[in-house]
Amino acid sequence: MSCCGASGRDIYLPEQATIVRNRPVTALENFIEVRFDSGRDLGHMPGQFVMLSIPGIGEAPISVSSSPDRKGSFEMVVRRVGRLTSALHRLPEGSRIGVRGPYGTHFPVEDGMKGRDVLFITGGIGLVPVRSAIHYVLNRRREYGQVTILYGTKSPAERLFLDELREWSQRKDITYMETVDRGDESWKGNVGVITTLMPKVSIRPDRTTVIVCGPPVMYKFVIVKLYEMNVPQENIYVSLERRMKCGVGKCGHCQINGLYTCLDGPVFRFADVAEVQEAI
Amino acid sequence: MSVRKLSASALKDWVAALVARQPVYAPQAKQDRFDYDLLKRAEDLRLDYDVTILPPKRFLQPPRETILQFRKGSFEPVVEAEPFVLFGVHPYDVVAIGQMDRVFSSDNPDVHYMARRQKATIVASDVQRPSPDVFAGCMGTATVSEGFDVLLTLVNDDYIVDARTEKGEALLKLARGLQEADAVSLGRREQIWKDATRFLRRHDLRCRPQELPDLLDGAWEHPVWKKRAERCYSCGSCVLVCPTCFCFDVRDEVEYDLESGRRVRVWDSCQLPDFAVVAGNHNFRKQRHERYRHRYYRKAKYLWDRYHFIACVGCGRCASACTTKIANPVEVFNTLLEDRP
Numbered sequence: 001m002s003c004c005g006a007s008g009r010d011i012y013l014p015e016q017a018t019i020v021r022n023r024p025v026t027a028l029e030n031f032i033e034v035r036f037d038s039g040r041d042l043g044h045m046p047g048q049f050v051m052l053s054i055p056g057i058g059e060a061p062i063s064v065s066s067s068p069d070r071k072g073s074f075e076m077v078v079r080r081v082g083r084l085t086s087a088l089h090r091l092p093e094g095s096r097i098g099v100r101g102p103y104g105t106h107f108p109v110e111d112g113m114k115g116r117d118v119l120f121i122t123g124g125i126g127l128v129p130v131r132s133a134i135h136y137v138l139n140r141r142r143e144y145g146q147v148t149i150l151y152g153t154k155s156p157a158e159r160l161f162l163d164e165l166r167e168w169s170q171r172k173d174i175t176y177m178e179t180v181d182r183g184d185e186s187w188k189g190n191v192g193v194i195t196t197l198m199p200k201v202s203i204r205p206d207r208t209t210v211i212v213c214g215p216p217v218m219y220k221f222v223i224v225k226l227y228e229m230n231v232p233q234e235n236i237y238v239s240l241e242r243r244m245k246c247g248v249g250k251c252g253h254c255q256i257n258g259l260y261t262c263l264d265g266p267v268f269r270f271a272d273v274a275e276v277q278e279a280i
Numbered sequence: 281m282s283v284r285k286l287s288a289s290a291l292k293d294w295v296a297a298l299v300a301r302q303p304v305y306a307p308q309a310k311q312d313r314f315d316y317d318l319l320k321r322a323e324d325l326r327l328d329y330d331v332t333i334l335p336p337k338r339f340l341q342p343p344r345e346t347i348l349q350f351r352k353g354s355f356e357p358v359v360e361a362e363p364f365v366l367f368g369v370h371p372y373d374v375v376a377i378g379q380m381d382r383v384f385s386s387d388n389p390d391v392h393y394m395a396r397r398q399k400a401t402i403v404a405s406d407v408q409r410p411s412p413d414v415f416a417g418c419m420g421t422a423t424v425s426e427g428f429d430v431l432l433t434l435v436n437d438d439y440i441v442d443a444r445t446e447k448g449e450a451l452l453k454l455a456r457g458l459q460e461a462d463a464v465s466l467g468r469r470e471q472i473w474k475d476a477t478r479f480l481r482r483h484d485l486r487c488r489p490q491e492l493p494d495l496l497d498g499a500w501e502h503p504v505w506k507k508r509a510e511r512c513y514s515c516g517s518c519v520l521v522c523p524t525c526f527c528f529d530v531r532d533e534v535e536y537d538l539e540s541g542r543r544v545r546v547w548d549s550c551q552l553p554d555f556a557v558v559a560g561n562h563n564f565r566k567q568r569h570e571r572y573r574h575r576y577y578r579k580a581k582y583l584w585d586r587y588h589f590i591a592c593v594g595c596g597r598c599a600s601a602c603t604t605k606i607a608n609p610v611e612v613f614n615t616l617l618e619d620r621p
Contacts, residue, residue, distance in 0.1 A: 010357050011388045012347045012530075012543070055350035056534040056541050060559070082559035096353035216562055243558050245530045245548075248388040252527030252550065255574075256564075258582035263387070277500055278564065 011248045014053045014098025020073060022093050026158055028079050029125065030089045034099065035073040042074045042099075045106035046132035047239055047267040051247040052076075052084070053098030054091070060084040061244040061262070064102065065128045067135035077128045077160055103247045105267040107133040107237055113209045117145040119201070121222055123152045123194050123214025127160055129239055129266075130213045138174070147174040148201050152194030152214070154181045175201065194218060198225045205230040212270075213239040219280045223270065236270035240279065283461040284441045290457035291432075291439050296322040297454040298365055305339050306367035307332050319367065327368050327434065331411035331595060335373050335523030336366050337380060340396050344546045347392055347530070351540040358542070361395035365451065368405040368432070371424035371476075372416040372593040376523035377402070378427040382587050383526060392545075401447045404428035406472060410480050413596025415610050417481035419489050421593040423473045435468045482596065483610035486617050489590045492580035495616050500573075504615045509569035511604040516549030518575065518598035518607040524591040525549070550574050576612055 021033035034052075036042070042050070044064050053059040060082065066075035080089050091097070107113075107130075118137060122130045137144050149168055153159050159178070168176040177197050179190035190197065194214065210231055212222050219238060226236055242261040245251035254261035256278045259268070273279035286294065298304050299319050306319040307329040314329035316336050349356045369377070384393035404424060407416075416422045424431070429448030433440040440461050443449045452458065487495065519525045529548040534541035548555065551571050556564040565571045583591040592609050599608035 008389060008391060010348070010359070010391045012390075012392075012545075013357050014348075014355050016354060053355070053543075055353055055355065056532050056538065058532045059530060059543075079559075085559060098355050241558055242564060243556055245528065245545075250383065250388070250390060250526075250528070251530070251545075252548070252578075253529075253555065255578070255582065257577065258585045 012100070012246070014051070014059070014100050017097050017099045019091055019093055019095045019097060022089070022091060022095075024089075025077065025160060028081075028158070029077050029160060030080070032076045032078055032088065033073050034076070034097065036099065037096075039072070041068075041071055042102055044068055044074070044102035044132075046109050046136050047107040047129055048102040048104050049129070049247075049266060050099050050101035051103065051244070052088070053100070054084060054087050055098065057087045058084050059098075059100075059245075061103075061247060063129035063239075063266075065131045067132050067139060069135065069139050077125065079125050100247060103262055105265055107211055107239075107267055108209065109133050109136045112235075112237070113137070114143050115145065117204055117208040118147050119203055119208050119210045120147075120149045121194060121198075121210065121212045121214070122150065123218040124154065124158065125160070126212075126214035126218070126239070127151055130211055131161065131164070133211060134168075141173055145207060146203070148203065149174060149176045150194060150197045150201070151176075151178040152180070152197070153178075156180050156184055156187045177201065193221070195221045195225050198222070198229065203229065203231070205232070208235060210236045211239075212236060216241070223280065233271035233274055234269065238268055238270050238273070238280070239266045240268060240273075241266065283466065284443075284452075284458045285461045285465060286439045286441050286455060286458060288437055288439065290455065291441075292322045292325075293457075294452075294455040295319070295325055295367070298367070298451065301454065303362065303364040304367050305336065305364060316366075325368065327405050327432065328408045329368070330407075330409045331370070331414065331597060331600075333597075334521060335376060335595065335597065336369055337376065337523050337526070339364065339366055340377065340380060340400065341384075341393055341526055341528070341547075344544055345392060346542045347545050348543045349540070350532075350543070353539075359391055359395045361392075361399045363399045363401075365401045365403060367403045369402055369428065370407050370416075370595075371404060372414075372419070372421040372480075372595045373523050374402065374404045374424045374427045375421040376593045376595075379524050379583075379587070379589050379591060379593075380526055381427075382589070386587070401430075401451055402428045403430045403432060403448075403451070406431070406433040407476065407480060408434055410482060411596055411600070413482055413599040413608065414480045414594060415483040415485060415596055416594035417477040417479065418483070418485035418610065419590065419592060419594035422476035422480040433469045433472060435465045435472070438465065440465055440469050480594070483599070483608060485610045486614050489580075489592075492590055492613060493584045495613065495620065496577055496581045498621065499616045502616060502619065504612060505573040506569040508606040508612065509567075509572035511606050512551070512568045512572050513603060514551055514553050514568055514571065515603065516551045517601040517603065519549035519551055520547065521597035521601045523593060523595055523597070524579070527555075550578065572606075576609065579609065580613070
């Protein structure tokens, strides 16, 4: 056989890292900061993910929430939904974990967004990976046109990054709007699903790049609204979630029809998946 | 490298010499069927087998293999691989191994598979007896011209022994009684190869395999998926016996000290209900017919688009293994062909 690669890096071997911060931010989510033992930067782009390992528990794909501008460590916000994430929540600061990555495609923060208007539409923990792109854009604010951020959660208690939400809402150089599906006594803001915010924003459809990330059910409705707003499919990017076991295009779990979420995604240009039956 | 000939008894002596030297995995009788197993005695080798229960992929991608170890929070690499011989591999299974080679060597090379693959010497064997469901003759896999180290073909009572690689030549150094293959025997082998396409065709696919990706392009909503999947138990047998299925799960196993252990990868199946479930229990292929359809699209379209091969070699194992007889790819594809607009 001519091919070869028995020598070479083991694609499944995680790099040693340490949890430097791990604290609850909602009833279900923890904010987690991780540093590689080697001291290297993750070197990711906004929208990429890592495979995070806890020895003895396993491995799972986790979105990176910090921007690449942050040096020395990276951040994630992890919802407690499965075995690994539950174990992760319980790990004390200083715990050693493993990290592989960064993997996957990223939001087009450079070529597809610079010089253009940007509309971020996020639902629930969909804000977590998008936050990386928002930071990236805000750190280079002058290089982008109008910036609009829409954020929806089920209830006020599920809102993430409260300090940042407050800051965004006060900034004059961006438009920030949020809504909750169901309010409570103290909630004075918008009530309704994310699509109820969309008619309130005025965008220039031909000059706007749209980033969409949220629970599976959200995409269909948001995409329809964007169509009504005349945003071309080429300028819409979605970040999709699938089961993953390897992150490197081998295990077969993350397939969306013929696409591999780990290699061809998680960020897809909507025009490329609009006709893919299993995508949205 | 010249083509040579061995008598059946000299072949047996050669196999005995191989067995004494390194692990040899070869088809042997298992009650009324055949399967690969560690060959202990040359006389247990059954080159007249029709098909093995499981394909030989398990010696390259084992059903369960350690991919790393951990101890006190640190990860240590593990690559398990010892030299071995895969003996008597039918052409369709050789083609399947070639596909696995492509998958595991391209893009992000997989050191675990590749280490095993490099330690393997493959002795292929032309089919002497067709299995009940074989359709390799329709898939272009009835004979093979690459992807093996030695090819054996039974011609009358002798074996034509055709070494194609240095590994194959090295193996033949242990053989006694090799003769140059004569023109008559070689001519007979040509005829066997010609006949194989007809001979290994118990089911008749009514198109060329290269036409399958286009056929599937317009077949997403075809009733065949739901109709056949109604009888699917989601048992995963079709995947388990498939020589071109390579999807896997990854799990951690912990020792009693709760600090050390290993990460293993195990075979998985897209037909099992939880294959596409994400945390939070959303299942991206919840319905049986969605999983059933996925299997045929993966075989004949998705992997074609990515690697340019049809991931079905016509061994017929899935058709035989399926309890409810819905897994024969030829029946599925022929149904789609009949209804093609």
